[in-house]
Amino acid sequence: MRLALLGDFHYSSMSHGTEEMKAARVRAYEHMLEAFLKEEADFHISIGDLTHEGTAQELRSIYSILARSERNFIHVLGNHDTYSIPKHEISTLTGQDRYRAIDTPHAKLIFLDTTQEMNREDWGGELDGEQLAWLKDQLADSYEKQVLLFGHHPVFDTTARSTLDKLYVRPQDELKSIFNSRPEGGIYFCGHNHINSIVEQGKWHYVQTAACLDVPAYRVIEVHEGKVAITHRLIQGAGLIDDIQSFCSDMPGFGPVADALGEESDLILSIQLASAAH
Numbered sequence: 001m002r003l004a005l006l007g008d009f010h011y012s013s014m015s016h017g018t019e020e021m022k023a024a025r026v027r028a029y030e031h032m033l034e035a036f037l038k039e040e041a042d043f044h045i046s047i048g049d050l051t052h053e054g055t056a057q058e059l060r061s062i063y064s065i066l067a068r069s070e071r072n073f074i075h076v077l078g079n080h081d082t083y084s085i086p087k088h089e090i091s092t093l094t095g096q097d098r099y100r101a102i103d104t105p106h107a108k109l110i111f112l113d114t115t116q117e118m119n120r121e122d123w124g125g126e127l128d129g130e131q132l133a134w135l136k137d138q139l140a141d142s143y144e145k146q147v148l149l150f151g152h153h154p155v156f157d158t159t160a161r162s163t164l165d166k167l168y169v170r171p172q173d174e175l176k177s178i179f180n181s182r183p184e185g186g187i188y189f190c191g192h193n194h195i196n197s198i199v200e201q202g203k204w205h206y207v208q209t210a211a212c213l214d215v216p217a218y219r220v221i222e223v224h225e226g227k228v229a230i231t232h233r234l235i236q237g238a239g240l241i242d243d244i245q246s247f248c249s250d251m252p253g254f255g256p257v258a259d260a261l262g263e264e265s266d267l268i269l270s271i272q273l274a275s276a277a278h
Contacts, residue, residue: 001104001222001224002040002220002221002222002223003148003220003221004039004043004044004045004219004220004221005047005150005189005209005218005220006036006045006046006047006050006209006218007047007194007210007211007218008049008080008191009029009032009049009050009051009062009212010080010211010213011029011050011051011052012025012052012058012247012251013052013055013057013061014247014250016250017250021247024243024244024247025243027239027240027243028243028247029062030065031237031240032212032216032235033062033065033066035218035235036218036235037066039218041071043072043073043074043102043109044071044072044074045074046076047076047078047152047190047191047209048075048079048115048151048192049078049081049152049211050062050075050081052253053080053083053084054080054081054083054084056085056089056093059081059090059093059094063093075094075096076111076112076113076152077090077113077114077115077152078115078152078192079116079123079125079152080123080253082115082117083118083119083120084118086117087117098113099111099131101138103145106145106146106223106224107148108138108145108146108147108148110135110139110148111150111151112131112135112152113131114126114127114151114153115152124153124165124168125152125153125154125169125192126169126170126171127170132171132178135178136181139178139179139181139186146186146228147185148186148187149187149188149189150188151188151189151190153168153190153192154168154169154190154193154206155168155172155175155179155188155190155206156168156173156175157172158188158199158201158206159193159198159199159208160193160195160208161197162193167193179204180204183203184203185203185204185205187205187206187228188204188206189209190207190208190209192208193208194210194214194257195208195214195257195262196208196210196232196260196261197262198265198267205269207230207269208266210257210260210261210262211257211260213244214256214257215234215260215261216234216240217232218232218235219231219232219233220232220233226272227272228269230269230270231267231268232268
């Protein structure tokens with residue numbers, strides 16, 4: 001199985017700004033999305049903040065682009081995606097469930113909704129009791145399969161910046177306890193903190209992906225029996241960086257992150273999972 005994973009995309013309708021900025025926005029977003037969707041994969045996954053303001057206009061615009069590719073696209077909700085309209089309206093517009101699980105021959109894919117609803121004052125993550133109970137059941141029901149978990153916000157005290165205020169999921173201790181209750185471990189993929197980071201803790205690997213406006217790129221995840229290989233693909237394009245820089249500084253609520261690319265160890269991972277020994 002092959003997965004393509006897009007970091008925080010922050011697709012913005014840019015209702016303000018000059019005509020030159022708006023034209024640069026169109027070129028940059030369409031170029032990055034086209035490169036991502038060209039990658040052959042069983043699932044193309046957005047790790048959240050697919051949109052910048054989460055308006056119906058932004059969601060309709062980007063989903064109209066996605067529809068042209070006929071890819072199997074999965075949208076993990078990010079806090080920016082949920083700023084403007086209720087979650088049930090987002091689901092109606094996108095046709096996507098808030099959270100779900102997909103069983104495949106070699107792995108179980110679990111997609112979480114770590115966002116609050118229409119809360120611009122607190123962009124931190126949280127899981128309510130209902131979803132925590134569901135997650136426990138999904139992990140308990142994973143048998144010997146590899147588990148790949150996807151959520152927008154990082155788990156507390158794992159990847160880069162994940163101990164800072166509003167940059168992790170609450171309840172922090174209970175969530176990590178649920179993860180660690182699975183003896184075989186797994187891999188948790190997240191975004192939100194806008195910097196590439198890969199950390200190993202116990203039997204779990206935590207993989208965080210930078211925002212596309214800081215690092216135009218995506219990850220490719222190849223899953224085989226007992227093995228997972230993760231690579232990082234930069235998106236090339238003449239004028240792409242100049243186009244991004246011409247408009248991203250004028251997006252309220254978005255600021256560049258220094259050293260977002262990370263180290264080589266934050267880009268590539270190859271592991272043999274413990275579940276393969278059973």
